[in-house]
Amino acid sequence: MLKTYQYPKYPFVRPAELDHPDETRHVPVVVVGAGPVGMCAALDLAQKGKPVLLLDDDDTVSIGSRGVCYAKRALEILDRLGVGERIVQKGVSWNVGRTFFRNDEVFSFNLVPEPDHHRPGMVNLQQYYLEEYLVDACRATPGLEMRWKNKVIAVTPSDAHVALRVETPAGAYSLTCDWLIVADGARSPIRHMLGLDIEGKIFMDRFLIADVVMKADFPAERWFWFDPPFHPGQSVLLHKQADNVWRIDFQLGWDADPELEKQPERVIPRIKAMLGDDREFELEWVSVYTFQCRRMNRFNHGRVLFVGDAAHQVSPFGARGANSGIQDTDNLIWKLNLVLEGKAPATLLDTYSEERCYAADENIMNSTRSTDFITPKGNASKTLRKAVLTLARQHPFARKLVNSGRLSVPSFYVGSSLNTPDRDAFNGRMVPGAPMDDAPVTTPDGTPSWLLNHVGNRFQLLYYTEDASTIDAATVATLTRWAIAPVPIEPLVIATRGTAPDNLATLQDSKGRVRERYDLSPGSVYLLRPDQHVAARWRALDPDAIDAALARATYRDRWTD
Amino acid sequence: MSLNTQPNFHNPDKRYFYDYAPGDDFYAMLIEAHRDLSDEHSALLNARLVLLLANHIGDLRILEEAITAAKADL
Numbered sequence: 086m087l088k089t090y091q092y093p094k095y096p097f098v099r100p101a102e103l104d105h106p107d108e109t110r111h112v113p114v115v116v117v118g119a120g121p122v123g124m125c126a127a128l129d130l131a132q133k134g135k136p137v138l139l140l141d142d143d144d145t146v147s148i149g150s151r152g153v154c155y156a157k158r159a160l161e162i163l164d165r166l167g168v169g170e171r172i173v174q175k176g177v178s179w180n181v182g183r184t185f186f187r188n189d190e191v192f193s194f195n196l197v198p199e200p201d202h203h204r205p206g207m208v209n210l211q212q213y214y215l216e217e218y219l220v221d222a223c224r225a226t227p228g229l230e231m232r233w234k235n236k237v238i239a240v241t242p243s244d245a246h247v248a249l250r251v252e253t254p255a256g257a258y259s260l261t262c263d264w265l266i267v268a269d270g271a272r273s274p275i276r277h278m279l280g281l282d283i284e285g286k287i288f289m290d291r292f293l294i295a296d297v298v299m300k301a302d303f304p305a306e307r308w309f310w311f312d313p314p315f316h317p318g319q320s321v322l323l324h325k326q327a328d329n330v331w332r333i334d335f336q337l338g339w340d341a342d343p344e345l346e347k348q349p350e351r352v353i354p355r356i357k358a359m360l361g362d363d364r365e366f367e368l369e370w371v372s373v374y375t376f377q378c379r380r381m382n383r384f385n386h387g388r389v390l391f392v393g394d395a396a397h398q399v400s401p402f403g404a405r406g407a408n409s410g411i412q413d414t415d416n417l418i419w420k421l422n423l424v425l426e427g428k429a430p431a432t433l434l435d436t437y438s439e440e441r442c443y444a445a446d447e448n449i450m451n452s453t454r455s456t457d458f459i460t461p462k463g464n465a466s467k468t469l470r471k472a473v474l475t476l477a478r479q480h481p482f483a484r485k486l487v488n489s490g491r492l493s494v495p496s497f498y499v500g501s502s503l504n505t506p507d508r509d510a511f512n513g514r515m516v517p518g519a520p521m522d523d524a525p526v527t528t529p530d531g532t533p534s535w536l537l538n539h540v541g542n543r544f545q546l547l548y549y550t551e552d553a554s555t556i557d558a559a560t561v562a563t564l565t566r567w568a569i570a571p572v573p574i575e576p577l578v579i580a581t582r583g584t585a586p587d588n589l590a591t592l593q594d595s596k597g598r599v600r601e602r603y604d605l606s607p608g609s610v611y612l613l614r615p616d617q618h619v620a621a622r623w624r625a626l627d628p629d630a631i632d633a634a635l636a637r638a639t640y641r642d643r644w645t646d
Numbered sequence: 647m648s649l650n651t652q653p654n655f656h657n658p659d660k661r662y663f664y665d666y667a668p669g670d671d672f673y674a675m676l677i678e679a680h681r682d683l684s685d686e687h688s689a690l691l692n693a694r695l696v697l698l699l700a701n702h703i704g705d706l707r708i709l710e711e712a713i714t715a716a717k718a719d720l
């Protein structure tokens with residue numbers, strides 16, 4: 086099988102440590118696992134100028150059928166890391182999903198219901214491409230050292246550091262680090278070594294996941310069938326990926342025999358029944374999966390920080406696995422960076438666990454609900470689902486209840502201890518804790534751009550005025566007063582017209598969408614986090630309030646020593 | 647007034663950021679109520695719910711519309 090993709094093989098390089106067994110090298114940060122999540126963590130930190138050592142026990146990218154759908158928010162983070170465009174170019178962008186019950190389409194949805202967003206709701210791309218592009222970016226990033234065939238076999242955390250033992254084809258060596266980022270996947274050997282629990286439930290169902298190559302004229306949409314005539318009583322999902330590869334998921338039921346169901350002579354007739362007999366296709370990859378939803382009870386354990394599948398797992402119906410893992414790193418890295426620079430207390434990392442456990446719970450809840458709807462257990466659930474699906478043809482309310490997977494969207498950290506609660510009244514959804522909405526803007530030289538391309542990686546003050554050229558000297562002085570603060574804040578002026586004086590960064594709100602989405606009036610100010618989430622907002626510039634909000638968003642108001 | 651079949655689930659005590667979320671909260675509540683019930687008890691639960699909700703609505707014109715909509719292509 087497998088005809089469309091050539092797996093790269095990355096070279097093992099004999100680590101210098103093997104020649105100095107009596108010295109133990111110390112590095113600030115080690116990331117274990119070069120899956121999508123570990124690589125995003127390493128890239129983000131290295132791009133902030135910190136040396137990173139990334140260890141992986143393998144020497145290639147993800148094998149076979151895994152992640153397919155990368156959501157708008159993950160793409161925005163990948164844009165910040167400089168990898169988004171390549172993924173969008175190679176991938177298949179889509180926004181529309183269609184749901185069928187038996188022979189009929191019952192409804193369709195659009196993931197981006199409003200216009201004027203840079204990235205689509207989803208891009209479909211085989212996980213190996215995502216990883217290959219991330220490897221390329223990691224290798225091109227100074228200060229990021231990647232080591233293939235380096236397997237972590239022992240981890241000993243202490244108050245002072247974390248000690249590691251690493252096994253390679255040329256022998257084993259020891260290392261110490263200040264912080265260990267654990268991105269070693271769902272089975273997480275390191276979680277086991279440290280005896281840490283992960284709790285949740287396994288779904289009593291099996292799914293046949295087939296990647297097939299065919300030249301088909303289906304549109305680039307997500308198609309989901311409940312109880313289709315070609316696979317009665319079960320569900321089926323169809324997705325288009327790059328290189329004319331299509332992903333098909335067949336629900337099989339708990340009693341199916343995974344080994345038997347993987348055999349081509351079982352798989353091919355299923356696909357033929359679905360596509361009609363005359364369509365040509367070839368199998369690229371086939372596996373049978375069961376899924377579970379579970380998470381660790383906290384993600385930071387002293388100097389050991391868990392991200393991605395190592396920390397939490399979901400069923401794939403919401404495409405929330407890699408997408409949420411990438412958001413973990415988005416949340417973690419700016420905090421770790423402040424801690425490494427001695428600009429925030431280490432307890433700031435508790436808020437990584439707080440915010441991302443909240444997000445994981447949301448993901449697990451949504452994924453569990455989708456799985457319950459797709460694979461109802463018990464007669465009452467089955468009857469209710471049938472009621473929803475039969476009413477859905479006629480009635481809009483029932484269409485909203487049809488749950489074939491609520492696709493990955495970012496969490497609003499509304500309860501976060503980093504937020505400064507609103508003092509002034511605002512409409513809309515950009516509340517403290519919200520992930521920023523994108524919007525079209527124009528740079529002062531007239532180039533069309535997107536708001537999210539101008540924010541991130543540092544704290545920023547978004548300041549709105551109608552005509553930027555009328556900003557007075559006192560306002561400039563206030564907006565720039567954090568330029569040389571220990572944790573700097575950069576101003577970003579949003580204006581309907583004009584350019585701000587004194588080289589203040591200005592963006593024009595070409596279509597009025599920023600004002601609309603952020604409910605801006607002249608003088609409105611947003612304090613933005615380095616991960617493009619809202620920390621605080623006011624109707625007027627108030628330096629004391631900004632000081633307090635920054636201290637709160639960095640835990641600098643909680644230094645104890 | 648006529649029967650509202652537009653999405654209408656909401657919760658004044660909770661801010662929702664995604665349109666499917668209040669309906670999903672309701673559906674999860676309903677499924678949870680049926681958990682571990684025998685088929686007979688599930689049917690009885692549904693019937694009691696219908697009666698409670700019908701009384702809450704009260705207006706027989708709306709209830710008649712609802713019965714008609716529920717019976718269509720059964």
Ligand SMILES: Cc1cc2nc3c(=O)[nH]c(=O)nc-3n(C[C@H](O)[C@H](O)[C@H](O)COP(=O)(O)OP(=O)(O)OC[C@H]3O[C@@H](n4cnc5c(N)ncnc54)[C@H](O)[C@@H]3O)c2cc1C
Nearest residue numbers: 118120121122142152153154237269270393394406407408
């Ligand atoms: C059928 C299917 C469909 C999916 N669809 C989607 C989707 O559409 N969208 C989505 O977002 N997600 C999807 N997922 C989930 C997605 O694949 C995972 O969430 C994602 O791979 C997690 O990334 P990770 O980096 O946390 O872990 P992994 O990708 O598992 O990477 C872990 C890495 O750690 C390495 N490692 C392990 N132990 C050690 C050690 N001791 N020392 C050194 N290295 C080690 C491994 O070799 C591996 O490279 C899907 C999954 C499946 C199975």
